[in-house]
Amino acid sequence: MSEGMRRAQVLLPFPGEGLFDYWVPEAVVPGQIVRVPFGRGAKLGIVWSLKADPSVPDERIKPVEAIWEGLPPLPEADRELLEFTARYYLAPLGEVVAAMLPPALRRRKREPRSKGRGEEGGTVPAGPLPELTEGQRAALEAVPRDGFSATLLHGITGSGKTEVYLRLVAECLAQGRQALLLVPEIALTPQLTERVHARFPSARIVCLHSEAPAGERSAAFVAAMRGEIDVVLGTRLAVFAPFVRLGLVVVDEEHDPSYKQFEGVPYSARDLAVWRARRWNVPIVLGSATPSLESWASCEAGRYRRVALSARASGQPLPTIELIDTAQTPAEEGVSAPLAQAIEATLARGEQALVFLNRRGYAPVVRCGHCGWVSRCPNCSVNLVFHRDDGRMHCHHCGYRETPPRSCPECGALDLQPVGRGTQRLEERLQALFPQARIARIDRDAVRTLAQWETLLEEVRAGRYDLLVGTQMMAKGHDFPSLTLVGVIGADAGLYAAEVRATERMFQQLIQVAGRAGRAGAPGRVLVQTEFPQHPLFRELAAHDYAAFAARTLAERRALRLPPFAFQALLRADDEALEPALAFLEAARTTGREIAGREGWPVKVFDPVPMRLVRLARRERAQLLVEGGRRPALHAFLERWVEALRGLPHPRSLRWRLEVDPLET
Numbered sequence: 001m002s003e004g005m006r007r008a009q010v011l012l013p014f015p016g017e018g019l020f021d022y023w024v025p026e027a028v029v030p031g032q033i034v035r036v037p038f039g040r041g042a043k044l045g046i047v048w049s050l051k052a053d054p055s056v057p058d059e060r061i062k063p064v065e066a067i068w069e070g071l072p073p074l075p076e077a078d079r080e081l082l083e084f085t086a087r088y089y090l091a092p093l094g095e096v097v098a099a100m101l102p103p104a105l106r107r108r109k110r111e112p113r114s115k116g117r118g119e120e121g122g123t124v125p126a127g128p129l130p131e132l133t134e135g136q137r138a139a140l141e142a143v144p145r146d147g148f149s150a151t152l153l154h155g156i157t158g159s160g161k162t163e164v165y166l167r168l169v170a171e172c173l174a175q176g177r178q179a180l181l182l183v184p185e186i187a188l189t190p191q192l193t194e195r196v197h198a199r200f201p202s203a204r205i206v207c208l209h210s211e212a213p214a215g216e217r218s219a220a221f222v223a224a225m226r227g228e229i230d231v232v233l234g235t236r237l238a239v240f241a242p243f244v245r246l247g248l249v250v251v252d253e254e255h256d257p258s259y260k261q262f263e264g265v266p267y268s269a270r271d272l273a274v275w276r277a278r279r280w281n282v283p284i285v286l287g288s289a290t291p292s293l294e295s296w297a298s299c300e301a302g303r304y305r306r307v308a309l310s311a312r313a314s315g316q317p318l319p320t321i322e323l324i325d326t327a328q329t330p331a332e333e334g335v336s337a338p339l340a341q342a343i344e345a346t347l348a349r350g351e352q353a354l355v356f357l358n359r360r361g362y363a364p365v366v367r368c369g370h371c372g373w374v375s376r377c378p379n380c381s382v383n384l385v386f387h388r389d390d391g392r393m394h395c396h397h398c399g400y401r402e403t404p405p406r407s408c409p410e411c412g413a414l415d416l417q418p419v420g421r422g423t424q425r426l427e428e429r430l431q432a433l434f435p436q437a438r439i440a441r442i443d444r445d446a447v448r449t450l451a452q453w454e455t456l457l458e459e460v461r462a463g464r465y466d467l468l469v470g471t472q473m474m475a476k477g478h479d480f481p482s483l484t485l486v487g488v489i490g491a492d493a494g495l496y497a498a499e500v501r502a503t504e505r506m507f508q509q510l511i512q513v514a515g516r517a518g519r520a521g522a523p524g525r526v527l528v529q530t531e532f533p534q535h536p537l538f539r540e541l542a543a544h545d546y547a548a549f550a551a552r553t554l555a556e557r558r559a560l561r562l563p564p565f566a567f568q569a570l571l572r573a574d575d576e577a578l579e580p581a582l583a584f585l586e587a588a589r590t591t592g593r594e595i596a597g598r599e600g601w602p603v604k605v606f607d608p609v610p611m612r613l614v615r616l617a618r619r620e621r622a623q624l625l626v627e628g629g630r631r632p633a634l635h636a637f638l639e640r641w642v643e644a645l646r647g648l649p650h651p652r653s654l655r656w657r658l659e660v661d662p663l664e665t
């Protein structure tokens with residue numbers, strides 16, 4: 001090859017390991033962004049190492065096409081983040097880097113120009129600072145600032161956790177460093193972005209999430225790499241934003257399952273955020289009114305420190321939570337008399353009420369009153385949900401839609417009825433009860449885009465609605481000052497579910513939705529309709545006693561050796577029929593048991609089973625659980641096992657993937 005060139009490995013976003021050799025100029029260093037010829041086109045990649053693969057002869061190697069010299073190399077800490085992610089989640093490096101490099105950037109032929117904002121941003125804090133509450137002051141004092149530490153900020157709903165984050169960000173910016181703020185949902189980004197902007201008007205802030213325009217995401221990535229950004233705020237994908245002077249990481253609503261990525265590499269952004277903070281040797285604050293039991297247990301084990309904020313910033317008490325026993329006081333078309341009275345009184349005072357029902361659509365199923373036939377999705381093992389807006393039945397899993405038949409397809413009877421209740425039907429019922437009320441329904445059918453959501457948030461705040469009907473979209477993180485009453489309907493679903501985390505999710509959701517009530521001027525009230533008022537979960541809920549819930553549930557998990565007292569991985573396989581999926585998993589089980597037995601690794605390899613939702617989008621799905629009491633042994637096992645799995649024969653139509661720390665088993 002020509003003078004002044006050497007071979008290097010370049011990491012490309014590629015469904016596989018993604019490491020390929022190219023000729024690069026001698027001066028190139030690891031971390032530099034390059035464009036390389038690949039197949040008939042070109043790809044954007046990262047110079048990974050100056051070592052070369054000796055098995056590939058020189059003459060087969062091509063030179064890189066361009067080096068994006070205006071971009072500093074990706075820092076070693078961030079390259080290690082990619083390596084760690086690949087290792088921990090047993091994913092090929094090429095797939096992990098695909099999660100980092102924004103698609104629009106990868107398509108660019110030429111290097112994006114600098115906007116010439118290279119100097120560090122001044123942080124003259126603007127806007128009047130609210131006087132900190134005593135609790136906030138104490139919390140701020142308790143968060144260590146030097147070096148790595150993980151702090152769980154357990155602050156009750158409305159305690160002003162955001163203000164604590166903002167003060168920490170202020171210090172971080174004052175030192176000329178960068179802050180990373182994660183929120184679980186796109187819907188939560190406008191509120192936080194607005195507050196960060198208002199507090200730090202001269203700071204350079206970017207907001208990263210999957211709905212951000214592609215060009216914006218790619219520009220933000222470049223600016224962050226150049227160190228031209230002070231605050232990166234965003235959803236889980238922002239955990240891969242590049243940094244040059246990271247000084248602080250904040251994960252808000254840290255318990256939220258949305259931090260888990262399901263497509264592609266199944267990573268937990270919360271867990272990666274902790275890793276990142278440790279690698280950069282900076283503090284991380286995990287905030288929540290309802291911490292995950294994982295984080296709670298980490299506090300008990302001394303890995304995280306726990307800091308409590310136990311009063312609301314407004315000085316208001318937490319809302320009272322009352323249970324309505326629907327066995328005693330039946331709910332008429334979903335709404336019991338005490339709830340209806342409470343709504344009426346709230347509306348009469350000119351305050352807002354929210355009725356929470358975590359099920360969208362009109363009715364969860366259409367049923368024949370004569371023979372019992374129910375509407376099923378032809379592609380998935382679920383019922384079709386009737387929607388009133390288009391008069392059709394929808395599959396909430398694969399998107400299939402169908403007009404309901406006039407007569408029963410089984411027996412021909414003209415007796416088809418929508419059964420059960422979703423938000424659309426509840427809205428109808430509430431409108432009938434309160435004809436004067438201005439009702440807004442807030443669910444994924446009514447609010448589809450971020451822009452719609454922002455408009456709606458403004459309208460709710462401005463008092464354009466009296467009564468809100470909403471799913472979990474409404475439950476988290478929002479601050480509606482005039483909302484004083486929350487009614488909860490259909491809350492029992494999670495109570496006796498088989499899922500390990502079902503009651504944890506349910507409790508978190510109830511505390512969160514209850515926490516929307518009475519945040520500002522007037523005290524709040526929460527009414528929960530349930531058939532099981534004696535269940536300990538409801539007693540803990542009524543007492544706002546998260547610690548009691550956590551202690552009881554963790555004791556159960558410890559006794560049953562469930563997470564966080566055991567570590568899990570799930571191997572899933574799907575195919576056009578169930579048999580090949582099960583057969584693949586059976587072979588995987590045999591191999592797995594052999595490996596564990598041979599090495600003496602204390603790892604339990606369970607039998608394959610069909611998944612609860614066995615058929616999804618015309619694919620039949622099965623899974624196999626692997627469990628270990630210690631992470632290192634489990635990981636040693638998984639590494640060896642994955643190697644073996646890659647060699648297992650299977651039909652071409654079969655797909656499999658491994659998920660580490662699955663949330664749902």
Ligand SMILES: Nc1ncnc2c1ncn2[C@@H]1O[C@H](COP(=O)(O)OP(=O)(O)OP(=O)(O)O)[C@@H](O)[C@H]1O
Pocket residue numbers: 130131132133136155156157158159160161162163288289313314476477478479515519
């Ligand atoms: N020190 C303060 N003085 C006055 N108001 C404050 C103070 N700190 C926060 N607030 C206000 O209290 C309200 C609740 O704060 P915030 O939204 O940060 O709560 P939170 O702890 O994040 O609650 P949640 O977990 O329910 O989202 C906001 O309206 C905020 O402006």
Ligand SMILES: [Zn+2]
Pocket residue numbers: 377378379380395396397398399400617
């Ligand atoms: Zn379907």
